[in-house]
Amino acid sequence: MNYWPLLGVAVIVVGFALRLNAVPVVVGAALASGLLAGMTVPDLLALLGKSFVSARMLLLFVLTLPAIGLLEHAGLREHAQRWMARLRGMTLARLLIGYLLVRELLAMLGLTGVAGAPQTVRPLLAPMGEAAVEKILPTLDDADRDELRAVAVATDNVGRFFGEDVFIALGAVLLIQGFYAQHGIELTPLSIALWALPTAIAAFAIQSARIWLYQRRLQRRALRLRDGGAG
Amino acid sequence: MLRIQYAYWLIAAFLFYVAWRNLRAGQGWRAAFWLLLGLLFGGGDYVLAQQAAGHTLPAQVAGAVVIALAALAPRLRRHPHGEEGDAAQRLQSAIRLGHRLFVPALLIPLVTLLVALFGAHLSIAGHALFAAPQMTLTGLALACVVALLAAAWVARAPVHRGLAQGQRLLDAIGWAALLPLLLAALGEVFTQSGVGAAIAAIAGHLLPEGSAFACLLVFALGMVLFTVIMGNAFAAFPVMMAGIGLPLLVGQYGAHPAILGSMGMLCGYCGTLVTPMAADYNLVPAALLELRDPYGVIRAQWWSAVAIFLATFVMMWLLVFR
8 A cells, every 4th residue: 555645635734734825735735646656747747637627617606706796886785785784573593594494405406506605695695694793783893794704604505515415316315326336235316315314404403503693692792782881 | 509618618708808907907927827727718628528539738738737827826916905986886876776786696596597497498499408417507607697797787887897897806716716626636636646545544444343333433534534635525435435334334234325325425524514625615705705714614614514413423323223
């Protein structure tokens, strides 16, 4: 067993730990691993080039930027904030948990591409969430804003990840089925997808509880600020 | 017929436009970076076709371009950019346009959804309108074009202003946009150079004898750890299954294969929530939402990941050895 290619993993760990620019770190790790495994330079270059262009779909979100940018220029985020501030009974927790539910259900139907950070979180969920936070805590500073945005992205990710495994025709289930089939165990996709359901429910409950705790933390801070202001 | 390749050409055209605008603004390095990336997108299909036909030279050139991008990336300082136009003007526009602003934004998910649901049935004169591979993503690309036109119409602004605003957002994201593709390529190189096999061998040495629970724990933690390293549970799954899952848990301890596979994969997903290697979910959104801490999203996900892992592991332990 050749353990030397593991040094590529070490390059990644050290690079991220030292907060170096991630792009050269990742390429350096690939070169280190490949060369230590005994690949020739032309083979390694070809592998790097081929794998990179095969992954082009990961940059598809760039196409959303002109439309989103134009709408933001025309005041989309300001409008989302104003609308949210007017909606009575729409609290931060209801907004985020409602989004989590819709996102997870859509992912269960295999519709992972319809929402995401560029399509829905930046233009809609984040500004609406900021307005909801401002209802609780009018003195919102930059750190609070960053935290809200991070929670919004996290909610989007959790909904997507733990919903998509329940869908029978998506990558994960087919990968599991294919792996077993190669090793002589025949399973139906449905039997695999079904066992993702308990975790899907647990993930929804856990993320909802964390959103609720986040809201309660903000409310307590607002209460303390008010008491402090009065006294 | 609409194919995913057209979306790549559209991205290439947009990247060339971004490069040209940066060049005119005197940002030479930035222009070179987006130009090279645009070339990779425009020429990608040629590279893959030549590779399939046994000619590796275009792929080698593409690999050299990737290295050039890595050399350029540190020169792209992320500049904290002020929003263009003043806030008062945006607010006025928001009041004037009202809910109409939501329409183009919602068109992106809506058109994508319609193509995903009904795209397979659409045809013009007997020719299918959408090619079957990657139909949802082709739909997303189409939705973006429709949304841009709708946004220009709603805001009474020329389309090129949208492209300029898109350039502003892309420059704000900067080199982070490249990470998902690079990490996918890294995963491929790791697999080919036997990193997975080496990790599975180490996990095998650490494995205690005779305890089904300990074996399951090493399997689940191995899925998490390997996913953290590779940034992707799909890469971790075959390695951990071949090393521990199939021979020991299924073969020796009689684990239920469907439960082991499904919940084992979900343990890996918990790893995805906490690793910078899953850049498309963790780092790119942080840049897109202009968080000052690039690891802010991971911080927000940390305790969710721990709790979901524990819940999944306990359920797996209770169910898998029935």
